[in-house]
Amino acid sequence: MAAGKLAIKARIRSVDSTKKITKAMQLVATSKLKKQKAYMEENREYAKYLRESIQDILRSLDTSDHPYLRKHENGKKLLIVFTSDMGLCGGYNANIYRLLEQEKDSEIFMIGSRGSSWIANKDYDLAGNMTNLEDECYSELCTIADEALERYENGELSEIRILFTSFVNSVTFTPEFVTLLPVEKEAGEQEKKDTQDTIFEPAGDQILNTLVPMYVRSLLYSYYLQTKTSEQASRRMAMENATNSAKDMLHELDILYNRARQAAITQEITEVIAGAKAQKRKKKR
Numbered sequence: 001m002a003a004g005k006l007a008i009k010a011r012i013r014s015v016d017s018t019k020k021i022t023k024a025m026q027l028v029a030t031s032k033l034k035k036q037k038a039y040m041e042e043n044r045e046y047a048k049y050l051r052e053s054i055q056d057i058l059r060s061l062d063t064s065d066h067p068y069l070r071k072h073e074n075g076k077k078l079l080i081v082f083t084s085d086m087g088l089c090g091g092y093n094a095n096i097y098r099l100l101e102q103e104k105d106s107e108i109f110m111i112g113s114r115g116s117s118w119i120a121n122k123d124y125d126l127a128g129n130m131t132n133l134e135d136e137c138y139s140e141l142c143t144i145a146d147e148a149l150e151r152y153e154n155g156e157l158s159e160i161r162i163l164f165t166s167f168v169n170s171v172t173f174t175p176e177f178v179t180l181l182p183v184e185k186e187a188g189e190q191e192k193k194d195t196q197d198t199i200f201e202p203a204g205d206q207i208l209n210t211l212v213p214m215y216v217r218s219l220l221y222s223y224y225l226q227t228k229t230s231e232q233a234s235r236r237m238a239m240e241n242a243t244n245s246a247k248d249m250l251h252e253l254d255i256l257y258n259r260a261r262q263a264a265i266t267q268e269i270t271e272v273i274a275g276a277k278a279q280k281r282k283k284k285r
Contacts, residue, residue, distance in 0.1 A: 005264060008257045012250060019246035025088065026239035033170065033232040039135055040167065040225040047222035050215050057207055058185040066205055067153055068212045071182050075158035078127065078148055079106040080220070082164040082227040083115030085132050089231055090238035092165065093118070095175045099163060100124075106161075109144065111224070135228070138221050145217045152181050160216070164223040165230035171237065173230035178223065180216050 058069075081100060083093050093114050100108070100119075110116050110129040119126060133140060151157045160181040167173050 005257065005260045008253055008260060012253045012257065015246050015249050015253065019243055019250065022239045022242040022246060026236055026243055029232050029236035029239055033229065033236055036135070036225070036229045036232050037167075040222075040229045043218075043222050043225050047218050050211075050218050054183060054208075054211060054215050055186050057211070058183070066208050068208060069182050069185075072152070072155045072158045075152075075156050076125075077106040078109065078151070078157050078160045079103055080109045080144065080148070080160070080162045081111065081115055082162070082224060083110065083112030083118075084231045085113040086235075087114065088238060089235040090241075092173075092231055092234040096163060096165065099175050099177070103163075107157075109148075111144075133224070135225075137224070138217075141220045141224060142217045145213070145220050149181075149213055149216060157181075162220065162223050164227045165234075167226045167230045167233065170233050173233055178219070180219060181212075183212060183215070 081096065083096055087093075093112075096115065097118060104124065107125045107127045108119065109127045110119050111131075111133065113131040116129040116131055119129075130140065130144065148157065148160050152160060159179060162178045162180060164176060164178070165173050166176045
């Protein structure tokens, strides 16, 4: 009985120690999430404006023959995938991997240590990888974007897509595919009427030659920031759930410990009473 009490007590200390760690990690993730969300929101407005500018040009000009708008039928499909560099973020990476299972025919460029480790022994056409990026990694992502743009212009690639985790709010984030190239014209008759009299200088092709690379770089960085924000949100949720689970486990262990202690006390009282009765019998004899 004493051994059982000691085992439960040791388990309580272990779970309590784990709870303190997960609580600390939850607080750190909450702080990082707030900072990361601010970065993301600042960049999202710029990316949104750039996207709208591209659509204004596409709706106003006849640019259907532009290289960035044509799909090269014989080229490969490039998929740039964003994963995390660290773990303890729940099903964040697993959700990306599930979608990636359907992309066996695509060439993969993996960003993130976790994804790079996962894909290393898988049967994928790996174009390259990049790990341990910081928040200020625009230049590194521009390198990836420029290499992909060059291959697209040469006809090596038929399309360039991104697989990332879209941040909706602090508890909702979903993996999504986005096509970078070819740039697709979005439907919208009212927007077309609003921009049809706009005069662009220089010509549409020249504008797109400059604007589309900016657009691709900007979106790549914008989706990276969304991915990092989603990662911190997922980690905060995972650590919060782990902390709550530890609290529930401690409650159950406290009940078990109190039962074991009560059983030990009851057994001691029973033994004392039994001993006292035995002594009385001896005296009577």
